[in-house]
Amino acid sequence: MKKAGWLGIFLLSLGCLQPPARKAIPLPAVDNEGHRGCRGLLPENSIAAMLYALDLGVTTLEMDVVISADGQVLLSHEPFFNAQISSHPDGRFVDTAEARTLNIYQMNYADIRQYDVGNRQHPAFPQQRVQPAIKPLLADVIDSVEQYALATGRPLPFYNIETKTSPATDDVFHPRPAPFVKQLLDVVNDKKVGPRTIIQSFDFRTLREVHRHYPKVRTSVLIDAHDHRSMKRQIRDLGFVPDIYSPNFQLVTTELVETCHARGMKVVAWTANNRAIINRLKQMGVDGIISDYPDLLTRKK
Structure with a gap:
């Protein structure tokens, strides 16, 4: 084989040098994403929040998942019961000292669903309407959303x-990336x-698992504001070009957006809860925005 042929194979093996493969259903041209459904308005990661986000016109529902002791995939931002929003089955508030002992990975879902996570208003979201809520199964969320969307046209x-995973908490708060x-x-x-x-995910390991074993499923790399690596270095560390580059909104610049687009990645910024910030992100050309208040994304004024 010619040297150029070997070079082509070598470059192809480095997924980071190739744009992501095309997927069957195009992403929305402007992607309005409801963060944890619509956390600023209804209890986070609840079915009610997901359905209300649809009413507000979101195109994508953003959510977090963890795994229970009996292998159930359910919605939760933390792999335990957050003391800010959680109540015991008998109504007592979960306190900070015990929160991490209520480890979802060590609990069966029959017990998990007895805890309420909606009757205590999140202190950071004064507009949030309180109502009973549990940590729902992902399967139930999808069923409810699909049925509601069809019923309402x-x-x-x-x-x-x-994926809520971290190398430091493998086998403690969650399975390792492959089984997760x-x-x-x-x-x-x-x-x-x-x-x-x-x-x-912020955890590159889970994205690699998806890319390797489920190549038709889109991946999005989450980038924290404290990550000081260059975008080029981040993608090299990931090992392939994801479909979406998703930075904290503070990191977004016009140059970053243009560079991502040149490499075949869409840019989805998180989490913007201010109309001025949202307008600035749109002017910089982002492809999507994640917000706790998706009504800010979809309202014309």
């Missing part, structure tokens, strides 16, 4: 699902929403 949304991703994608594939699913 709304377009079927995309699902932007964050398999359990998650088993639900996604069973519900037949893979073409409308994005898997996002």
Whole structure:
């Protein structure tokens, strides 16, 4: 084989040098994403928040998932019961000292669903309406959303699902990346929403698992404001070019957006809760915005 041929194979093997493969269903041209449904308005990661976000016109529902002791995939930002929003089955508030002992990975879902996470208003969101809520199964969320969208004549949304994993807490608060991703994608594939699913994470390991074993599922790399690596270095460390580059909104510049677009990545900024910031992000050319107040994204004025 000619040297150029070997070079081509070598470059192809470095996924970071190739744009992401095309997926079956195009992403929205302007992606309005409801953060944890609509955390600023209803209890986070609840079915009610997801349905209300649809009413507000979101195109993508953003959510977080964890795994229970009996292998159930459910919505939760933390792998335990957050003391700011959680109540025991008997109504007592979960306090900070005990929160991490209520480890979802060590609890069966029958017990998890007895805890309320909606009757205590999140202190950071004074507009949030309190109402009873549990940590729902991902399967139940998808069923409810799909049925509601069809019943109300709304377009079927995309699902932007964050894997809540970290090397420091493997086998303590969650499975390792391989079984975590398999359990998650088993639900996604069973519900037949893979073409409308994005898997996002700060943990590059889970994104690599998705890219390796589920190449048709979109990936989104989450970038924290404290990550001082260059975008080029981040993508090199990831090992492939994801479909979406998703930075904290403070990191977004016109140059960053143009560079991402040149490499075949869309840019989805998080989490913008101010109209002036949202307008500035749009002017810089981002492809999507995640907000706790998705009504700010969809209202014309």
